[in-house]
Amino acid sequence: MNQKTYTVVPGLNMGLFSPKDLEKIVAIINKYDVPMTKITSAQRLGLLGMDEEEQQKLKAELKPLTRPVAVNGVHYVQACPGSQWCKFGTSDSLALGARLEKLSFAEPLPGKVKVGISGCRMSCTEPYVRDVGIFATKKGWTLVFGGNGGGNPRLGEVVAEGLTDDQVVDLAQKCLTVYQQNAKTKSRTARFMERFGIDALKEAVLAK
Numbered sequence: 001m002n003q004k005t006y007t008v009v010p011g012l013n014m015g016l017f018s019p020k021d022l023e024k025i026v027a028i029i030n031k032y033d034v035p036m037t038k039i040t041s042a043q044r045l046g047l048l049g050m051d052e053e054e055q056q057k058l059k060a061e062l063k064p065l066t067r068p069v070a071v072n073g074v075h076y077v078q079a080c081p082g083s084q085w086c087k088f089g090t091s092d093s094l095a096l097g098a099r100l101e102k103l104s105f106a107e108p109l110p111g112k113v114k115v116g117i118s119g120c121r122m123s124c125t126e127p128y129v130r131d132v133g134i135f136a137t138k139k140g141w142t143l144v145f146g147g148n149g150g151g152n153p154r155l156g157e158v159v160a161e162g163l164t165d166d167q168v169v170d171l172a173q174k175c176l177t178v179y180q181q182n183a184k185t186k187s188r189t190a191r192f193m194e195r196f197g198i199d200a201l202k203e204a205v206l207a208k
């Protein structure tokens, strides 16, 4: 068994499983005798130590339980339980996350785009260190752009506050379009924003 072989299951609803779906997933995991499972930092399910051939068969069986991946979309969306499940939540981060997972673009984005959405200011999904970070306040959604939590970290900058669901989805799409049209290949939003600047981004997306 090659312990470095693994697969990550995409699109499992931002880490949220219904008990029935979880039962089905566990049955498949047991059928293929997966040596170890891990909840990843992206709120996905890593299946570790699998044989390459078995991995393909397991992926096919899991497909009906996973979300389709958007064309040229974001790498992943993390969302907290929000107002549906958390007593502090003032907005529905899971519903918003489902909309952002569907964002698609005519061309691939220049680099990985990670999205973090939080249903209140406590910001449990760390939106300030995500490429697109969104958190709720009593006034509506705040969108921050250009954050990164990696080896060269950067805090994202606020683009706009007090947004409705439709406005924040639209603004995320516009920010990512500007990034797509102006960033160098493989440049993450943090490096792009250091060069492009928040004022230029605001001018481009808030004037449209």
Ligand code: SF4
Binding pocket: 080, 081, 082, 083, 086, 087, 088, 089, 090, 118, 119, 120, 121, 122, 123, 124, 125
């Ligand atoms: S960010 Fe707020 S709503 Fe979301 S899990 Fe944390 S405390 Fe709850």
